[in-house]
Amino acid sequence: MNDTDPEPPARGFEKTEYEQRCTLIQKHMRDQEIDVLWLSTHADILYLTGFLTQFWQSPTRPWYLLLPRSGKPVAVIPSIGEACMQRTWVDDIRTWPSPDPFDDGVSLLVDAVRELAGPTPHIGVPMSSESYVRSTLQDQSAIRSALAGAHWVDATPCIRPVRHIKSASEISKLEFVCNVVSRAFASVPEIIQTGMTEAQAFRAFKVACLTQGADDCAYLVGAASANGYNDIISPPSDTVILEGNVLILDTGCTFDGYYADFNRNFAFTRLDDATRDAHQRVWDATEAGLECVRPGAPCSDVFHAMQRHLLNTDSGECETASVGRMGHGLGIELTETPSIAAFDDTRLQEGMVITLEPSISYASGKMMVHEENVVVTDSGYRLLSQRASRDMPIIN
């Protein structure tokens, strides 16, 4: 970072912020008659505790958090994480030396559930779309058997609406990391040239993101090929970038656990008309979507505004790409709910952070994808990413 770059926001959150998150979720728990939440994933545990670690990349050990109907969460975790959890606001930390093939936290968890919620608890577990339980099927079965008197309830509706609304502190982290990525994209004409392989170009961009202030650039997908691309989730190859190629870089960078997620497209030396037009069309579709972003608007309205623009044949024939949606929530996961999709009528609220990501298929199967990150304000939206130019930049 140079001297003119903004200072990063403070890491972590005040204890009151975690208290508010728990209180809001506990209100939903009472409405749903849930006695205790059983959480097992990186994002849910991070959200309620501040327990931030890349150790989740190791699939070996299970990590559990229980949230009773009132009071603070209780951590049931491997002892290797005790010191890290002790630095959070959680007081009640129960540990065991994991991995233990005979009892990998199962009896500790079962005892804690009984203690917090009695012998016939209503236990909330995330069960709906975009969730999973990070526990072996054998352990899940053992836990259900040991808690034979329990009722199991989908906890997704307790957690999701609370996580949807980002606090001012969360938004400051998201805005910072979006600025980092905007600066990294602005540097692309200086760091990526024809003659580099995709792998070299990706590496240069990752270094730029780190240098600009990202903690990590663990998500970078894309492709470079002649007259567009047809794959937006692949790692880089050893293919050399040539004149006439189009490069898409789509990145999820993090600061203090919060993601930026947007892409940019670059042409090298020259740009054919179809690709130039496709970029303008997804840019214009984003503009049409942005005009709908305000509190109270359903996500499906934003989707339809973008789709109407993309399918308007006055701008030439094309198809929308079948990637299921045109944007999503953003926060402590690379992609969160809600979906900017025809099926999602979730109403936007102040504090939601979303991506708008229209994509089309054009000119014999090539794709064009464009993405911006925005926060919903009291009257509309504020861009977190620096708006791309309507004309795809050409690197000479």
Added chain:
Amino acid sequence: MNDTDPEPPARGFEKTEYEQRCTLIQKHMRDQEIDVLWLSTHADILYLTGFLTQFWQSPTRPWYLLLPRSGKPVAVIPSIGEACMQRTWVDDIRTWPSPDPFDDGVSLLVDAVRELAGPTPHIGVPMSSESYVRSTLQDQSAIRSALAGAHWVDATPCIRPVRHIKSASEISKLEFVCNVVSRAFASVPEIIQTGMTEAQAFRAFKVACLTQGADDCAYLVGAASANGYNDIISPPSDTVILEGNVLILDTGCTFDGYYADFNRNFAFTRLDDATRDAHQRVWDATEAGLECVRPGAPCSDVFHAMQRHLLNTDSGECETASVGRMGHGLGIELTETPSIAAFDDTRLQEGMVITLEPSISYASGKMMVHEENVVVTDSGYRLLSQRASRDMPIIN
């Protein structure tokens, strides 16, 4: 990379390597009377197909692979991944536009299972330790209901022993990325100094790993503090590194999807006796473990050799840290089975790649951890990481 650095190995694998992996797993399937495997995680799908993408970081969409008792695997995946999967050796790719809240691949999967294995199939799913199913509980329930005639069997014993043994091509990728990390660690005295924050030091090290040839350095944990550390899984803080501090960096870097996983410890300006001795003790314990590494030796023997050394009171009082084990398998996951642990009697075989990672608790709660990566050869082992020096390096 400079001109003297080794060329990276070719990306991907020959089709015959995937055929061999499937054939070996299918032999276990026949032994266990399993008709079809249902796989859902990054590692299992990558192993059988070569489908490499960071898109797994998005929790939104489920991805499924079916392996029948003979023949090639069948992919049942979101259409956003079709182009990426088409570049693998898989021919039969069935897609749907995901996310779809009404049927997110469930009916497509159920139909494929019936087609491959009939109306009363024996379906193998990983159920044991270190596994999970990446599918919502609601979808798992719907799939089980739709396949009411099925028997569900733990598939862990089909897959695990095959993944344990790395091919020559896999070992060449692991060796390359271990060399990359060894060079990055060798550069630490030039890139990290007192006065930097932990966050700045971590960033400098990540840039070094990328510059040396890693595709990613998405796992970097550690800490710097006075006279040792007590937390080995945390992200960096804004704490400034001071004279007398000890810094541990533990990294999982990847090349073409394969991980290096080892740490190094560094003192700044000076090193107290207890910390110096602790480093020598875990280094010596590693040496004792290495002497046991050969085909036929149980993992538990390697563990006990290290533990005996650590607990030998001739070298001073200490306790082994309760992190559950002292090493693990390494490959397409940061940590794989087997465990170097008292409970794991898995016998080492030629081609296994493991970490040795003894750790102790010493001097009022501080920890010392040391790690090396090795491949088991026909007569013993070969180090993949460049062996650390017995004396902790002191950066002036």
